[in-house]
Amino acid sequence: MRKLAMVWMVLCLVLSAGTVLAEPLRIGALFSITGPAAFLGEPEKNTLEMLVKEINAKGGVKGQPVEAVIYDTTGDPTKAVQLATKLIKDDKVVAIIGPSTTGETMAVKPITEKEQIPLISCAAGIKITDPVNPWTFKTPANDHIAGEKILNYAVGKGQKKFALLTVSDGFGSSGREQLKGLLAKKGLELVADETFGPKDTDMTAQLTKIRAAGPDAIICWGTNPGPAVVTRNVKQLGIKIPLYMSHGVASKKYIELATPEAAEGVMLPAGKLTVFDKIKESDPQARLLKEYDAAYRKTFGVEASTFGGYAYDALQLIVAAVQKNGASSDQIRSGLEQTSKVVGVSGVFTMSAGDHNGLDLSAFEMVRITAGDWAIIQ
Amino acid sequence: MRRELIKFALFAAVVLTVPAVVKGGYLLNVLVFVGINTMLAVALNLLLGFAGQISLGQAAFYGLGAYLSGILTATHGWNPWLALFAAAAAVGLLAFAIGFPILKLKGHYLAMATLGFGIIVYIVFNEYVDVTGGPSGFPGIPGLQIGDLRFDSDLKSYYLIWTTALLIMLLAVNLTRSRIGRALRAIHDSEVAARVLGVNARLLKVQVFACSAVISCIAGSLYAHTVTFISPSTFGFHFSVELLTMVIIGGLGSIYGSCLGAALLTLLPEFLRTFQDYDIVVYGLLLIVMTMFMPGGLVQGAATVWRLALRLLPAKGRGDA
Numbered sequence: 001m002r003k004l005a006m007v008w009m010v011l012c013l014v015l016s017a018g019t020v021l022a023e024p025l026r027i028g029a030l031f032s033i034t035g036p037a038a039f040l041g042e043p044e045k046n047t048l049e050m051l052v053k054e055i056n057a058k059g060g061v062k063g064q065p066v067e068a069v070i071y072d073t074t075g076d077p078t079k080a081v082q083l084a085t086k087l088i089k090d091d092k093v094v095a096i097i098g099p100s101t102t103g104e105t106m107a108v109k110p111i112t113e114k115e116q117i118p119l120i121s122c123a124a125g126i127k128i129t130d131p132v133n134p135w136t137f138k139t140p141a142n143d144h145i146a147g148e149k150i151l152n153y154a155v156g157k158g159q160k161k162f163a164l165l166t167v168s169d170g171f172g173s174s175g176r177e178q179l180k181g182l183l184a185k186k187g188l189e190l191v192a193d194e195t196f197g198p199k200d201t202d203m204t205a206q207l208t209k210i211r212a213a214g215p216d217a218i219i220c221w222g223t224n225p226g227p228a229v230v231t232r233n234v235k236q237l238g239i240k241i242p243l244y245m246s247h248g249v250a251s252k253k254y255i256e257l258a259t260p261e262a263a264e265g266v267m268l269p270a271g272k273l274t275v276f277d278k279i280k281e282s283d284p285q286a287r288l289l290k291e292y293d294a295a296y297r298k299t300f301g302v303e304a305s306t307f308g309g310y311a312y313d314a315l316q317l318i319v320a321a322v323q324k325n326g327a328s329s330d331q332i333r334s335g336l337e338q339t340s341k342v343v344g345v346s347g348v349f350t351m352s353a354g355d356h357n358g359l360d361l362s363a364f365e366m367v368r369i370t371a372g373d374w375a376i377i378q
Numbered sequence: 379m380r381r382e383l384i385k386f387a388l389f390a391a392v393v394l395t396v397p398a399v400v401k402g403g404y405l406l407n408v409l410v411f412v413g414i415n416t417m418l419a420v421a422l423n424l425l426l427g428f429a430g431q432i433s434l435g436q437a438a439f440y441g442l443g444a445y446l447s448g449i450l451t452a453t454h455g456w457n458p459w460l461a462l463f464a465a466a467a468a469v470g471l472l473a474f475a476i477g478f479p480i481l482k483l484k485g486h487y488l489a490m491a492t493l494g495f496g497i498i499v500y501i502v503f504n505e506y507v508d509v510t511g512g513p514s515g516f517p518g519i520p521g522l523q524i525g526d527l528r529f530d531s532d533l534k535s536y537y538l539i540w541t542t543a544l545l546i547m548l549l550a551v552n553l554t555r556s557r558i559g560r561a562l563r564a565i566h567d568s569e570v571a572a573r574v575l576g577v578n579a580r581l582l583k584v585q586v587f588a589c590s591a592v593i594s595c596i597a598g599s600l601y602a603h604t605v606t607f608i609s610p611s612t613f614g615f616h617f618s619v620e621l622l623t624m625v626i627i628g629g630l631g632s633i634y635g636s637c638l639g640a641a642l643l644t645l646l647p648e649f650l651r652t653f654q655d656y657d658i659v660v661y662g663l664l665l666i667v668m669t670m671f672m673p674g675g676l677v678q679g680a681a682t683v684w685r686l687a688l689r690l691l692p693a694k695g696r697g698d699a
Contacts, residue, residue, distance in 0.1 A: 034658065071651075077515070077609055078411060078601075082648075085532070086404035102514045103609035109517075110606045114530075125514050168505055170513040 024067035025060070025327055027318060028087035029311070030098035030108065031122070035075035040100040043308030044122055045070055048097065050299050051315050061322050066315075073099055077107035084108045088115045094329045097314040098122050100307075102170045109136055118333045120317060122310035125174050129356040137336055139313040139346055141271075141359040143171075144178040146247045149269040149364045150219060151182055153377070154244070159216035163192035165206055165230060167222030171248055175221035191215045196226055203233050210239075217241055223248040228257035235262040242267065247364060250274045250306065260372030267377065269364035271306045273345055275374050279365065284343050292345055309345030316344055382551060389634065390544050397536055406532045408648055410604065413539035414597050415640035419624040420543075420550050420633055421593035426622075427631035428554055429586045430566030431481060432489045434618045435496030439591040441503060441613025442469050443598025445510055448519045448608055453509075458522050462599040466592050473591030477584035496618055503610035515609030522603045535604050542600065543637075546593055550633045553589075562586060563631075627668055629675020638676050 029048055031041035052068045060066060069091045073080040080099045087093045088111070095118040099105050102125030109128070112119040113135045121128050121138040128138045154162070164179055166172040172195070183190050192213040194206035207230070210218060218241060220230050227249045234243055243266050245254075250270035255263045272279055276289035292312060296304035320342050321335025339351040339358055347363030367374040400406050418440060425431050446465035450456040456464070480491045503510050510516055522529045522538065529538045553559050564572035565579050573579050602608050620643065628639025646664065650657040672679025 075611070077607070077612055078605070079647075081605055082404070082408050082411065085407040089403045089407075103611060106515045106517050107605060107607040107609070127514060127517065168513070170515075173507050173512040174514055 022060075022064045024065045025322065026067050026069060026091060026093045027315070028084075028091060028093035028096040029068055029070040030073050030080055030083055030087070030096065030100075030104070031070065031311070032075035032100045032104070033070075033072040035073075037075040037101050040122070040307045041072070041075075043305045044098070044100060044311035046300055047296065047304075047308035048311045048315060050295060051312055054295070055315075055319065061319050061327075064322075064327065066319075068097075068315075069093060073104055075101060075104070077104050080104040080108050081111060084111050088112070088117055093117070094327060095120065095318050095332050097311060097318075102128065102174070105138075109133070112136065116333075117329050118318075118336060120314040120336070122307070122314060125170060126178065127174075132354060132356050134337075134353075135333060137317070137351070137356045139310045139317070139344070139349075139357075141247075141346055141363045142178075142357055143175050143246075144182060145359060145361055146269045146364055147175065147179045147182050147219075149361055149366060150244045150267075151179075151186060151188065152361075153267070153366050154217055154242075155186065155188070157242075159242070161189045161191045161215045161217075163194070163210040163213060163215035163218045164190065165192075165194045165196065165203070165210065165218060165220045167198055167226045168195045169198050169222075171246075172222050175246055175248075179219060179221065196222075196230075198222075198226060200226060201229060203230050204237060207233050207237055207239065211237065215241065217244060219244045219246075221246045221248070224251075224254055225257055228254055231258035231266060232262045244268060247271060247306075250367075255369060255372055260369075263369045264371070266369045268367060268369075270367045270374065271309070271346055271363065272365060273304060273306050273309055275365055275367060275376055278374065278376055284348055285345075288343055289345065304345075306346070313344035313346050313349070317342060317349060382555065386548060386551060389547075393540050393544060394537075397533055405648075406536055408645060410532060410535045410539050412641045412644045413536070413543045414601050414604075415621075415624060415644050416543045416637045417546050417597040417600075418594055418621050419628065419636035419640040420546055421590040421597070422621050423625045423628075423630065423633065423636045424550055424553070424562075424586055424593075425590040426625055427629075427636075428559065428562040428566060429583055431583055431587065432485075432622075433492040433587070433590070434489050434615070434622070435492035435494075435499070436590070436594050436621050437613045437615065437617040438496040438499035439469055439473065439594035440598040440601070440617070441499060441608075441610070442472075443595030444602040444608045444613065445503060445516070445598075446595075447599035447602045448516050449509060451603075452516070452519050458520060458599075458603055462596065462603075465599055466595050469595035470588050470592045473588040474584060477587040478580075481580070481583045481587060493615065493618075496615055500610060500614050503613060510610070513610060515607055517607045519602050519606045519608065521606060522600075529604070539600055539604065542596065546596075547633055547637065554631075554633065558582070623665065627665065627676060629677045629679075632675060632677045635675045635677040642676065 031044045033041040033045050048068055052066050056065045069087060071083040073083055087096055096112060097120050099108055100122050102123040105121040105123045105128050113133055116135060119136050124140040124143060126142050128136060162183060164176060166176040192210045192215060194210060196203050196206060220227050227245055245266055245268040247269050272285050273289050276293060279286055293304045317336055317339055318332060321332045325331040325335035337351055337353055339349050342349045347359040349358035351358035366377045368377050397406060422436050425433055443465050447461045450461035451458050483491050504513055529535050561577045561582055564577055569579050624639035624643045625636055629635030647661060650660050653660050
């Protein structure tokens with residue numbers, strides 16, 4: 001009899017608890033946590049888990065706890081498609097964050113569009129939001145913004161002839177296309193257009209050709225380790241013209257790989273997280289960046305990375321949309337489009353029906369590498 | 379032959395009733411990809427399991443199918459079916475052309491040559507940006523359609539893919555039971571002996587290589603029209619090795635084994651997701667254990683386990699009494 005009473009009590013407790021706790025806000029996430037793009041997926045996953053905990057500790061979104069369903073795509077587009085279906089059909093999420101790479105995002109996009117689930121990609125490729133689809137958004141700034149930042153600075157210094165040296169992967173080919181377009185638009189001259197493979201260990205051949213073409217500056221577009229090799233080769237060949245890098249190498253790892261001596265004087269557009277301890281106090285992002293980096297260091301023991309920031313921003317944007325509009329997929333979608341001055345890690349977001357990225361030139365700072373550290377160019 | 383047909387009919391019946399049990403959702407979507415991988419594994423098994431010729435470049439034929447279909451339909455506005463057959467014909471011819479010099483090689487050298495071919499094709503997908511879209515992929519491929527029936531849901535795709543896969547399996551079973559199949563197995567055991575018996579080994583090897591390429595190419599076209607987006611990373615060297623694993627785990631020379639191997643390697647990671655961060659370790663361990671204790675593949679292994687169980691069970695019964 002006593003046993004029965006106990007069971008009754010437990011049942012009552014469970015049922016009452018069920019009515020007190022609101023239905024969670026289920027958000028799906030697809031990151032390439034393992035595989036070749038793990039350097040993107042790992043910080044994204046860590047950041048998302050950390051942020052969800054933080055939001056729930058503060059009482060959730062409008063009283064609703066947040067639940068993140070995170071899957072590992074291993075960087076494989078086919079797997080990303082399967083897992084997106086799983087998130088939508090089995091887990092019934094209201095929105096999806098990710099995937100980490102452009103290829104995976106392009107593979108998942110047709111599904112989320114058909115099922116009408118907002119997708120906020122953490123990949124940079126411009127194809128994701130251009131042309132704009134009502135259901136697809138992204139948090140990393142477009143490559144052409146970084147390119148424009150470089151060219152604006154270079155033009156200010158009177159440089160007119162440029163050489164491109166880009167890596168033959170998604171990031172490099174997208175950057176190459178954007179830069180060529182920008183150069184033409186600004187009436188600047190492209191005198192050499194060279195590429196290198198992601199795993200190449202020597203770029204002197206390309207650089208010798210570039211030197212022969214006589215440019216005013218070299219723009220190199222890639223992610224580690226290629227650009228580090230380029231930097232060392234430039235030094236070895238004694239090429240004296242300015243070398244610009246992309247935002248893809250805006251981490252201390254690059255300076256380490258290239259050696260501080262060779263990297264001295266290299267200029268690049270960097271997201272503000274890279275130089276968060278050097279930007280002005282008055283910068284709208286200053287406080288958020290400091291807090292994010294401190295929290296990340298405390299939880300995971302390493303410095304926060306720009307990539308984790310993409311996931312951070314995606315969740316913040318969803319939360320802002322829910323607070324403004326409501327928690328259904330349709331309300332989140334229209335809420336995202338109305339995003340106005342939401343401060344994030346990658347920049348300050350202001351979206352519209354025609355702009356599903358919402359970042360502008362202020363997302364980057366031009367920095368110069370000086371004595372193995374970043375220095376903001378005023 | 380009749381027994382073989384009954385076996386196939388039973389298998390087909392099971393495959394076609396699966397959607398009724400699964401009832402949509404995510405699993406059905408994964409099963410569509412199991413169907414595609416089955417075609418690819420069967421294609422490789424014809425070559426490796428029967429004729430004994432290794433290929434590490436299967437992903438290239440798969441990718442060529444996908445890219446040719448994608449480019450012909452999305453860029454040039456062809457009818458998807460026409461594109462599928464055109465791609466299959468083109469890839470068949472290509473395989474025939476490279477088959478003659480490549481299949482003169484044996485063992486490790488053949489593996490190297492096919493590996494090289496696979497890598498060349500991968501580089502073309504990656505670098506010929508103006509046509510293939512390069513590393514960031516090729517979007518906007520239209521779906522397949524017969525009359526007014528559009529294959530735009532998982533259920534419809536399931537039937538499309540599996541009908542094709544079953545047809546290919548039936549063809550493969552037929553082929554292996556024919557005179558040609560026996561000739562292929564003869565080549566597998568000893569090419570010299572086969573030639574002495576009057577088998578045109580050289581031509582036959584090239585033919586089965588081309589046949590395997592065409593099947594892979596069709597699978598690629600179907601993949602492109604089902605997913606509607608393709609990128610080079612799907613068709614890399616890694617995938618060729620995965621296919622090889624499917625065939626070996628399933629059992630060399632067993633068509634149903636290939637299907638089982640494809641199903642296992644595609645579904646296993648999904649079920650292992652419960653292990654969270656350790657899923658890859660468990661996956662690797664399972665593969666090692668399977669190859670160690672079932673060297674003949676899953677189908678043979680299952681038969682051995684069954685016989686063992688039969689022998690052990692009565693013994694246990696006696697013990698209890």
